[in-house]
Amino acid sequence: MIRSISSPFAFRRFAILAVVLATLCALSVVVWAQVGGERGIAPVASSSDIEVSGIEVDVRAESGIAAREQAWEEAQRKAWDRLEGPSLSDSQIAGLVSAVVIERERLGPRRYIATLGVVxxxxxxxxxLGSEGEATxxxxMLLLPVTVSAGTQMVYERRNPWQRAWAGYQAGQSRIDYVRPAGAGGDSLLLTYGQTGRRSRTWWRNALDQFGAADVLVAIASLRYTYPGGPIEGTFTARFGPDNAYLDGFDMTAASPAELPTMLERAVVRFDRIFELALAEGKLRPDPTLDIGTPELDPALQRLxxxxxxxxAQDQAAAAAASQPTAESGDAITAAPIQTPPPEGSVALYTVQVATPDAASFDGAVSSVRGTPGVRATGIRxxxxGGTSVMTVSYSGSIGELADALRARGFTVRQGSNALAISR
Structure with missing residues (x-):
């Protein structure tokens, strides 16, 4: 009797357990499908050497070997001219060359046609070249190469030509410090096209912290295949930051699918020029709202x-003065507030906000504060x-004495409880 009653419950428990196991197996298959497989393309090691690519040569000579030697010398001269270097002999230029990269070549009995790169x-x-290679x-910058084609948007979901073009780019000579993920494993889950549309600074900070980046660059390649085996039209767009700000764009066309890798390599070089120009114009400043650890407040809010x-502080000082004992002097009773100055030789740390409308004013203000008598050390927070910079100042004295010392240096000073705001 007991066996006949318990058997339906046992069967039901077994059925539920089987369903749970099947669900877990299905989820594991889905997760593996999202992160497994051949996805990643490791970027090439960046060299700091100066590379000039895309140099076309066409030389005729007595033999193919002689034509190639003359073509390489011509390519080195053309590359040096592109760098706007001073006038040097061919042997001097050859002594500066570390490598010649063959991008494309055709060698005949007496002719050599090629596209070369000179390093x-x-x-x-x-x-x-002076400071040519020493620019700031x-x-x-975390780079997200987005491919838009046939109504789909793809970053690292699978290997693609746009990802390969960026992975193979020699970025050591660029002024942009690219952070190029390989795209393997969990990268395809974290770095997606949907991430570029997020505005949450917390989401972006978590993503950037994974790769040690300060901000993000988005390189979008929209590819349209006209017909099978026909030309491929590309529309390229450069964007920047968590707000997906537009920088610039351009169009290119590949004559056939075989020419697509070459077109994408040229597009990468164009993107690098766009990003460098934006850096020179001051547009590639990391978004301060991404720095959650040291947020920058609006100056008006900071003043409040x-x-x-x-x-x-004034209310606390008044309450402390009212609670002090009084001393009699004749028939009058007068308050005797006690003021305790900092011990002789002690050093206190204060916050100083500096109005810095331009770089020259920033340098001048920092130098003046550091040269103020009594200042032991300064730090830039x-x-x-074009706004308000923040310093920390170690000073041997009270904040009022520091304010007076800065006024003597020609600053307009506004004093807070433990901070000063100065300007010229």
Whole structure:
């Protein structure tokens, strides 16, 4: 009797367990399908040498070998001219070349036609080029190569020609510090086209922290295949930051699918020029809202906070003075507030906000503060050219004494409870 009653419940439990196991197996298959397989393309190791690519040569000579030698010398001269280097002999230029990259070549009995790239050793060439290779580089920028084709948007979901073009780009000579993920494993889940449309700084900060980047660059390649085996039309768009700000765009066309890799390689070079121009124009500054650890407040809000701290400090000082004991002097009773100055030789740390409308004012303000008598050390917490920069100042004295010392240096000073705001 007991066996006949318990058997239906046992069968039901077994059926539920079987369903749960089947569901778990299905989920594991789906997750493996999303991160498994051949997905990643490791980027090439970046060299700091100076590379000039896309040099076309067409030379005739007594033999194919002689034509190639003459063509390589001609390519080296053309590459040096592109760098706007000083006038040097062929032997001197050859001494600066570390490698010749053959992008495409055709060798005949007496003719050599090729597209070459010339790599100059930066250490040897920099003495002739001045600061050509020493320009300031950008902050680390996470690169997302997006392919849009046939109504789909793809980043690292599977290997694609646009990802391969960026992985093979020699970025050591660029002023942009690219962070190029391989796209393997969980990269295809974290870095998707949908991520470029997010505005949440928390989402972006988590993604950027995974790769040690300060901000993001989005390179979009929209490819339209006209017909099987026919031309491929490409529309390329450069965007920047968590707000997906537009930088620039251009169009290219590949004559056939076989020409697609070459077109994409040229497009990568165009993108790098766009990003470098944006850097020179000051557009590639990392978004301060992404730095959750040290957020930058609006100057107006900061002034309100400083005013509130000042009023609170005054109320506390008044309450402390009222609670102090009184001393009699004849028939009058007078308050005897006690003021305790900092011990002799002690050093306190104060926050100083500096109005820095341009780079020259920033440098001048930092130098003046560091040269103020009594200042032991200074540190830069945040730099905002065109706004308000923040410093920390170690000073041997009270904040009032520091304010007076800065006024003596020609600053207009507004004093808070434990901070100063200065300007010229």
């Amino acid at each position: 100059f050793d930066r250490q040897r060439a920099s003495r002739y 580089r950008s902050a680390p 906070l400083d005013l509130g701290r000042t009023l609170r 945040s730099t905002a050219i």
